Amino acid sequence: MYFHSINDLLDLPELRITSVQKEMDTIEFGVEPCTSLQSCPTCRSKERVIRRGVAYRRKVRDLAAFGSKVFLHLPAIRLYCHSCKVSFVWDYEDVEPKKQVTKRFEKQASSYVVGATVKHAAALLQMPVTSLTRWFYRWMNTESQRIQKECREEAAARPTLVLGLDDFAIRKGHTYNTGLHDLRGETFLDVIPGRTKEELHDYIEKNPEWRTLQPTAVVLDLARSYHRFVKEIYPSAIRIADRYHVNRYVTEALQHIRKTEQKKLTPHAGRHLKRNHHLIGKRQDRLTEREQQELSVLLSYSPLLQQAHAWKESFMDWYDKSSSYNLAKKGFQRWLQDGASIDHPAVKSCLKTMQTWQEEICNYHKLRYTNAAVEGKNNKIKALQRRHYFTRNPEGYKQRILLECNEEKVQY
Structure with a gap:
């Protein structure tokens, strides 16, 4: 039977498939090294190396394929070097000695934990939690260092x-x-x-x-x-x-005004304003037609609230529509003057913060980040x-x- 195409799909260049067995959700491949001999670990030569048979076959888990779990049956080939008088076992590049999984399976299994938990990933892969925990911490240590170095x-x-x-x-x-x-x-x-x-x-x-x-x-x-x-x-x-931290100061000042004005209204109007307070904080150009109508009713309850809402909207427009840094500085000063006409402690507190940080706020228009x-x-x-x-x-x-x-x- 020819296995050339399956060999290419598995992408294990040092191995060739000798047999395939499919059972339920598992595929087991019998494999052998592509070469007959391996260099001696002592003298780094294979001139006087001979094979002494196969001691046993290792069952090693590999990456899933064709919707099934994949296991490789690797022969533990005994070798002997006449020059060094040393016996050794075949060293596979893709599988560490005494391991029950391939290197690439261990790496992929570890990556499953990113964005999840070890327990969840272990259940998904149908393997022990303890093994995956050990692999993950080892992989996480090296991978996080590599990523941080690359980002730096x-x-x-x-x-x-x-x-x-x-x-x-x-x-x-x-x-x-x-x-x-x-x-x-x-x-x-x-x-x-x-x-x-x-x-x-x-x-x-x-x-x-x-x-x-x-x-x-x-x-x-x-x-x-x-x-x-x-x-x-x-x-x-x-x-x-x-920008979004700065916006919060303005929207919080607006909500403070809403709470103060809410107490002055009739019970029905107060409840209506409280129930729909999110419409006041939301940008007006992002409201639906129905929400626009609802907002008009809410703002009609209080001239002060209407003035503060217009002040908030002009601040959003200042961020979006200032075409240069110099124009932004002038526009910011006008916005501060408009705010000074609103007689409320929350607005005064907000303006004090804005005046303190006006240079950093206007710097947004140098680099819009x-x-x-x-x-x-x-x-x-x-x-x-x-x-x-x-x-x-x-x-x-x-x-x-x-x-x-x-x-x-x-x-x-």
Whole structure:
């Protein structure tokens, strides 16, 4: 029987198929090495090497094929070198000694855990959880280091590097880490323990390779510790206040006004306004025709709410429609003046923050980057923590994050 085509499909160049047996959802291939002799491990020659038969056959699991599990029956060929007086067994390139799986199966099985759990992946592959756990941690250690090195080299070589800096919670309100991102490459570079200026500096001192990066800009929220850190480590970088963090200050001020005005209305109107408060925060150009009509009714309840809503909409337009940095600065000053005419403590507090950070906010119009991709990575980290009920090993935790957030770079 000819097995040339199956040999090509299995892609094991050092082996040739001698037999095939199909049972239920399993295919078992009898295989042999393509060559008759192998070099002696001592003298690296096969001139005086002879075969001394087959001691036994190893049953080794390989990658699934044709919708079935695949097993290879490998002969344990005994060899003897007359020059060195040494006996040895055939060393297969694709299978480590005493292993019950091929190298490529172990690697692929480990990659199944990315985005899932070991228990789920083991059930899918129909194999012991303990074995997969051992393989995965070994693979994760090497693969995460490879990915981080690749991402760092890409970031260092990028002519216009834009970094993203944002925190994510380990335990909300108590413990936080900071993520360092390459926004142009859409990669997660590193996990920095903590978010205070001192913690950030300590980490950079221990990992000076990040100091050598030369970013054109860094996108971050309005946390002073981050801005001071970036100003010292990357003094030439443009600091851009993240658009969505800034928007939140305006929408929160608007909702504060809604709550105050809501209390002054009749019970029916108050309930109506509260029930549909999400329409006030939503961008007007993204509302359906029915929602537009509903919004008009809500705004008719209060002139102050109507004024604040128009102020919020003009801020969204300022972000979208400012054609240059100079025009953006002028438009921002006009927007601040419009806000000063709204007599409400929440708006005054918002304006104070905006005036403090106006340079960083306007810098968005020099390079239009946001931390939207960063928030997506943060959601992946939250999902990872929920799936695993957190991870006690800090090094393993960091490695898992590097794999999950750079999944497109994982070599399967």
